Amino acid sequence: MRLIHPRVPAVPEPAAESAGISSRDGGDLDLAGLAHAYAYPGGPWLRVNMVASADGATWLAGLSGGLSGKGDRKVFGVLRGLADVILAGAETVRSEGYGPARPRESWRALREGRPAAPVIAVVSGRLELDFTSPLFTEAEPGARTIVVTCGAAPADRRAQAARHADVIVAGDERVDLAAAVKALAERGLERVLCEGGARINGQLAAAGLIDELCLTVSPLLVGGGAVRVLDGPDVLTGLRLVHVLEEDGFLFTRYVRSS
Secondary structure (H helix, E strand, O other): OEEEEOOOOOOOHHHHHHHOEOOOOOOEEOHHHHHHHOOOOOOOEEEEEEEEEOOOOOOEOOEHHHHOOHHHHHHHHHHHHHOOEEEEEHHHHHHHOOOOOOOOHHHOOOOOOOOOOOEEEEEOOOOOOOOOOHHHHOOOHHHOOEEEEOOOOOHHHHHHHHHHOEEEEOOOOOOOHHHHHHHHHHOOOOEEEEOOOHHHHHHHHHOOOOOEEEEEEEOOOOOOOOOOOOOOOOOOOOEEEEEEEEEOOEEEEEEEEOO
């Protein structure tokens, strides 16, 4: 995977070498270099990671995996390794068959002083979740899955969720994502990686909560009715391009909110 923008990494040469950036002219990045390229700034930060086709589709046959590739999976793994918590909507969890994040050897240095794997947090207003799935039954005791819901969720489902997960109630009639993100930060989970789907991305954007977008552009044309990265009300948020990486025709872009 090579850096194509900016042409010269914004770090001194010795630091670039230790980070795995092999040259000052858009050289290849290894896993350490990727971790450097995607490092979180200090303090609470919400990052959205998505993959889309060249014409903007975020799924192929209903799943994002058809748009992915080797490089995308590599970046996906690094982003998870850097995060404190992985946030996803209930629909994404169901369709993609989520399980708990498993510790990886490559994460040891990334997660020094933190749990071996990030926690999964699922946003669900109605709690239509399968609490017998591996996401809940196979989570490590010290990293129980978190369910983010609202006060209007059915009481029996909330009680069931509490038996299998940590529950955050944020909002009354619907999930208040700003309150949810604040509650995660109060638990020490400040580095938030949102993996979608498009509906929760749209809600986060509408609430002004997205600090960063990591978008993989897949070299495919898909057409059809697949949704875009954001599915929600109109928003206008200025972004600043931080970098573009390339591998096998895939582009890996990183944008941060310009304000």
